[in-house]
Amino acid sequence: MTGILLLEADVSAGEDLLTAAAGLGLDAYAATHEDLFGHYRPELTAKITAPVFTDFSRPETALADLTAFCRTAGIRGIVPCWEFLTPLATRLAAALGLPGHLPGRADACRNKRLMAEAFAAHGVPSPRTLTAPDHATLSRRIEAAGLRFPLVVKPAENAASIGVSVVRSADGIPAAARLAQAQTHKLPHGIALDTTLLAQEHVDGAEFSVETLVTDGAVHHLTITEKFTTEGTSRAELGHTVPAELPPDVSGSVYAATAALMALGLRNGIAHTELKVDPDGRPQVIEVGARPPGDHIMKLVKEALGIDVARACLETVLGRRPDLTPRRRAAAAIRFLTAPEAGTLRWISALPRGEHILATSLSKMPGDEVGGPQDNMGRLGQIMLRADTAAEANAAAVEALRGVTVTMATRW
Ligand SMILES: Nc1ncnc2c1ncn2[C@@H]1O[C@H](COP(=O)(O)OP(=O)(O)O)[C@@H](O)[C@H]1O
Ligand SMILES: [Mg+2]
Known part of the structure; x- marks a missing residue:
């Protein structure tokens, strides 16, 4: 039977992907840490053919372990379910000659410093970004570059809005930097995080995400999701709606998302592009996740449009052509x-x-x-x-x- 490997299945998208794997008649393997597998919910373990244990906190060991496993087990597709494992998934697919993304840009799909550089190099509409190792250097660079407040300060590597804050004046930089650098390792796997600080122009306006499948470099945008967050100094996500209630012209957002995916070298896989549309209607890409969307967005797309995104994601990484036709509105x-x-x-x-x-x-x-x-x-x-x-x-x-x-x- 054809096998698929999920890199960490204990995430919100994990069950949908495992259900889709069963529907496609695939053997589904899940790579995780041995001690974490004991905490997997029975709904997940029931759908997993076998777990594969490695140590994600040592990326090179994990790459070697999983390359050897995939060769023996005849794995035909790799899905990064956990955002922190997207570079590993890209490198693993490349090592095995399986459909995936450009390995030279693997880290830029996760690290916001490298992502900002890739966006700037490829002209992707995105907020101006400065980086620094500590708050004093960041403050100096903000002043020297004439970056205007409010700014968003965030760590190069984290997720779920952790360490992200909106800063209204230079006095707020040290506290925002402390928050951004508070986590040095990502639990539960203990993956080391790059704590480089980013200061980014704050983009006003509504926030959206574009849900996309890229097959052999061809970009298929499925829908635009509206995202709701807290206001004030932090930006916790409060919800999502599929499809978004959109302003009349969204073509700019679609072009911006496409440019972002190309800048990051995405070739085969699912992507979730977060962007804001400023009051003048200009889209600004905030970040791309080269992974299935979290927060049950795949379920929302299925419910709203009748597209089985989890199935399409698996078919894409297997090098097949998914059916992306909407069945309802x-x-x-x-x-x-x-x-x-x-x-x-x-x-x-x-x-x-x-x-x-x-x-x-x-x-x-x-x-x-x-x-x-x-x-x-x-x-x-x-x-x-x-x-x-x-x-x-x-x-x-x-x-x-x-x-x-x-x-x-x-x-x-
Ligand atoms: N430059 C920015 N301008 C306006 N809002 C931003 C900016 N950067 C981040 N945000 C807000 O903070 C949220 C989290 O930031 P993001 O860069 O997506 O980090 P995470 O990886 O934690 O999701 C975004 O969804 C958005 O609401
Ligand atoms: Mg985000």
Whole structure:
């Protein structure tokens, strides 16, 4: 049987990919750490042919281990499920001669410093970016370059909005840098992070992501998703709607996403391009994830448009031609429940049911310590919805969230 290797399957897209693998009659192997596999949910392990153990914190060892495994097991396609493993996936596919991306640009698909350089070199519309190893150097470079506040300060390598903050004046740089450099290794695998600081022009305006499959360098954009985040100094994601309610002309966003994917050398695989459209209608690419979209966006696309993105992703990395024809024109949304502040969760009211609600789930219980809404780690649960149009889905989401009360324990 044809085999596929998922690099870390214990992510939100993992179950969808494993279900799709079963539908395609593939053997599905999952590469992870031996101690982490014990924590895999039974829904995942039931769909995995066998786990493959390695150590992702040692990229060269992992590449050697997995190359040897894939040769023996006859693996025909590699999927990076976890963002931090996209460079490894590209190198592994190249070592095996399987469909993948240009290996020379593998690190630029993950590292925001290299990504900014690739965007600048290829003329991809994106915010002006400066980098520095520490806050004092960053402050000097901001002044010397005349970069105007507000700026976004973030680490070269992290995700889920961790360490990202909006800074309104030079006084805010040291604290933003401390936050950006707080994590040096990514759990649960212990992958070393590049803590180089980025200062980026802040792009005003609505935020979107473009969901794409690239097959032999041909770019197939599937849909544009609207993304909702917190305001203020942090940018935790609050939800997504597929398709986005769009301004009249979105062609610029589509061109910008295509340019970004080409600048990063994407050739075979799925991609999630985040961009903002400024008040003058100009798109600015924030980042590209060369991996399946998280936050159940694949489920939203399936619900809204009838495209099986997980299946298409697997077919693409196998070098096959996926069927990307939309089967319907509806809309779907997800919204995340957050606590108003970090602390002990005292109570959360019953989650809504009703005509538009597809599914709800809670990841925290009363008595749990929870984070505040400064990054995606503070989520309490989620609500997934569907409607005929994006406007209806968004209105239903507002209504659903209005019905949920979160109470925090009083601090004494
Ligand atoms: N230059 C920018 N201008 C405006 N908002 C930004 C900018 N950079 C990041 N953001 C906001 O912060 C969020 C997280 O930043 P991002 O660079 O995507 O890091 P992560 O890898 O953590 O997702 C973005 O989705 C966006 O809302
Ligand atoms: Mg992002």
